Amino acid sequence: MTDKLTPLRQQIDAIDAQILDLLSQRGRIAQEVGHVKAETAAPVFRPEREAQVLRGVADRNPGPLKNQDVQTIFREVMSACRALEKRVTVAYLGPAGTFSEQAVYQHFGHAVEGLPCASIDEVFRATEAGTADFGVVPVENSSEGAINRTLDLMLATTTAISGEVSIPVHHSLMTKTGSMDGVTVVCAHSQALAQCQVWLNLHHPNIERRAVASNAEAAVLASRDPTVAAIASEMAGEQYQLGVVQAHIQDDPHNRTRFSVIGSLQTSPSGRDRTSLVLAVPNKAGAVYKLLAPLATHGVSMTRFESRPARIGTWEYYFYVDVEGHRQDEAVARALEELHDNAAFFKLLGSYPVGL
Numbered sequence: 001m002t003d004k005l006t007p008l009r010q011q012i013d014a015i016d017a018q019i020l021d022l023l024s025q026r027g028r029i030a031q032e033v034g035h036v037k038a039e040t041a042a043p044v045f046r047p048e049r050e051a052q053v054l055r056g057v058a059d060r061n062p063g064p065l066k067n068q069d070v071q072t073i074f075r076e077v078m079s080a081c082r083a084l085e086k087r088v089t090v091a092y093l094g095p096a097g098t099f100s101e102q103a104v105y106q107h108f109g110h111a112v113e114g115l116p117c118a119s120i121d122e123v124f125r126a127t128e129a130g131t132a133d134f135g136v137v138p139v140e141n142s143s144e145g146a147i148n149r150t151l152d153l154m155l156a157t158t159t160a161i162s163g164e165v166s167i168p169v170h171h172s173l174m175t176k177t178g179s180m181d182g183v184t185v186v187c188a189h190s191q192a193l194a195q196c197q198v199w200l201n202l203h204h205p206n207i208e209r210r211a212v213a214s215n216a217e218a219a220v221l222a223s224r225d226p227t228v229a230a231i232a233s234e235m236a237g238e239q240y241q242l243g244v245v246q247a248h249i250q251d252d253p254h255n256r257t258r259f260s261v262i263g264s265l266q267t268s269p270s271g272r273d274r275t276s277l278v279l280a281v282p283n284k285a286g287a288v289y290k291l292l293a294p295l296a297t298h299g300v301s302m303t304r305f306e307s308r309p310a311r312i313g314t315w316e317y318y319f320y321v322d323v324e325g326h327r328q329d330e331a332v333a334r335a336l337e338e339l340h341d342n343a344a345f346f347k348l349l350g351s352y353p354v355g356l
């Protein structure tokens, strides 16, 4: 067996040497790109370019590696190259170990400076103040719907959306010991408790459920107290050395959360983009129908329509609308102009590449 393995490993060693050499060449060119950008104070992180690179590797992938796996590798290659230009700082809902942190790495790769924040408000504040270059905030969950605080802050702040990232959300029940003996309370973020309620009703109907600031916070509490169980990601469980009582307890096995990347960057077209905006109309019959007519006129598809009650003022609801295409695409630009004219309130949140 050894005789058969040795020549194969020699081939792998030779290929690795080539890969390393090519990575170094790529890194040196990225440094040059960094110098060019510095001359014009151009932004280092270019989400549209990174999206194109990732789509390109999937299109050209000859196998046997899976598209998703080569994309993960190239995301990290770009992340490391980008860090040679500048290591971007990204604020997210902490502490470390949250799904938000996972979303940060999925979008930016690991060569970034994560800035864990105590609340969604703080992520917006850090991003607006420039303490972080970008922020990553949850927008909607496939089981529980919109994250209202995020929608409200999108309206109230000057941040723009420059990207999106969607991740599978799997919840596990974990304790310090890996068993439920002596456990009197299950802690998690209210969204996670809601996403696991059928399972909890069935298996632990009599244990108190307590909502805390985040699932990672629940993991911290469980790591300190054997009477506390946490619902959190296994990543958080590993971070705080918890034992898994039961993995994947979320009621919907396809549960996902979509995050927005926020910042001051206005992303250029990537070829497959989405545009997010907020609209309001006076409370009159047929007003919403009329408001949206320009989308149909210009053949622009709407991929999301969400309403939020206006807390003060003249209008009853704000409508959060996502459409296919970039604000610079001709059809989208025309539709947006007409929407703007029809609406009592209009705010363009941003155009950005459709997430992988």
Ligand SMILES: C=C(O[C@@H]1C=C(C(=O)O)C=C[C@H]1O)C(=O)O
Pocket (backbone or CB within 6 Å): 030, 033, 044, 045, 046, 047, 049, 050, 053, 077, 078, 079, 081, 082, 085
């Ligand atoms: C190298 C660049 O800078 C960054 C790094 C990229 C890369 O490594 O491919 C791509 C886009 C930018 O986020 C660039 O703008 O081309």
